[in-house]
Amino acid sequence: MQVNLSNRQILKIAGPICLALILPQINHMTNAAFLGHLGEFPFAVNAIAGIYYLVMYMIAHGLNNGLQVLFARRAGELNYAGMGRYFSNGLMLALLFSAVAILITYSLAPYFFAHSLHDAHIRDAATSFIRIRIWGLPFLMLMGLCNSFYTGTGNTRLLAVTSLFQEAVNISLDYGLIFGKMGLPALGLNGAAYASIIAEFTGFLVAFSLLFGFKFPKKFHLFTWLKPDMTAIRNILSISAPLIVQFLFSIGSWLIFFIFIEHLGQRPLAISNMMRSIFGLFGIFTWALASTCNTMVSNLIGQGRENEVIRTVKKISGIAFLCAMVVSLLINIFPYQLLHIYTPDTAMITEALPSIHVCTLVTLLSSVTAIVFNGVTGTGNTRINLFIEFAAVTVYLVYCFVVIERWQSPLHWAWGAEFVYWITMISLALWYLRSGRWKGKTIA
Secondary structure (H helix, E strand, C coil), X not given: CCXXXXXXXXXXHHHHHHHHHHHHXXXXXXXXXHHHCCCHHHHHXXXXXXXXXXXXXXXXXXXXXXXXXXXHHHHHHCCHHHHHHHHHHHHHHHHHHHHXXXXXXXXXXXXXXXXXXXXXXXXXXXXXXXXHHHHHHXXXXXXXXXXXXXHHCCCCHHHHHHHHHHHHHHHHHHHHHHHCCCCCCCCCHHHHHHHHHHHHHHXXXXXXXXXXXXXXXXXHCCCCCCCCCHHHHHHHHHHHHHHHHHHHHHHHHHHHHHHHHXXXXXXXXXXXXHHHHHHXXXXXXXXXXXXXXXXXXHHHHHCCCHHHHHHHHHHHHHHHXXXXXXXXXXXXXXXXXXXXXXXXXXXXXXXXXXXXXXXXXXXXXXXXXXXXXXXXXXCCCHHHHHHHHXXXXXXXXXXXXXXXXXXXXXXXXXXXXXXXXXXXXXXXXXXXXXXXXXXXXXXX
């Protein structure tokens, strides 16, 4: 419950998170590979629709990241009842936010796609896909709530169990419903949406089964507060709301990036989907360590050990950069083999190579930046996170508009936008941590 600053402690927290993250990325990679073998069109549609769903998921991710900070702080204080209070109210907020996201998708998504995408076929297919896909969000949000609780209390091994069941179902049903195998109908692109919903429902069932199986509700009073506690809700939103807005800025800007790419044509969009899949898979080490940094920083502050925060961030950053170096080397040694997983089209593979080289350099930069930025999150001053994100996204979108939309530059120059984003972010995050302004901040 109370962490210590050692490599063993870091790896003990990060290892299960890494396993939990790698399974969804393998699933996304498999999903993209299946659709890629259907042709360039469904692969391109999946890029836009997948990013839109990711934007909606960021509501859940921001809420659960804020709760993770609160769980870790209460864990550092050994305040079990406080954790249960936040869990119950977090559950109510998760259901409310998912309902809002479904309403937004049905009412506004068709309008948004109609006024942003140039290709009418991609627009119609993306609308059809996302109207199915969005129904998995409530299950994903509730599963994320459990995962935040497990991470905040140091029970990260349970994340891997949930992910294993979820992704086994997803990959199997992807194969069956996309291609019409295992006695299932061949639904193509929409088959991937139905498979994901069923898989997220499975993950939700497993996560809550583990919760009760290990008797966490009794120990941590998880369902004692079944009526809304406005003080607890205000505290949750005080931490989570800036993170939700921050993540919506972040992934929303990525959605705009992919829309600009769609204006370049179907092939650049399909290639960009490959980049997203490959670097999503190999970026799991960074994001597992980033989540670890968030938890450890908040826990250490809860123990009154603020003087160890900077050393923690430096230590985890070093591990992340080493992992990123190994990953970047492997990608550059075997680019053809990786890209061939998605498409047999040698011309598309050749066109993708310059973007591969740009993205591997970005991987090195983002590995350190993500750790430092999550160190800021762990201090509990999430309004600073929002300010940093807003500044980074603003610079990023200016670059995208000029270089992609106006100049119609080659794809690898478009992916150069990631440099602008991560450099801005790390500069501001380092400034804040070094300033010491986060010291003495309390979380109710």
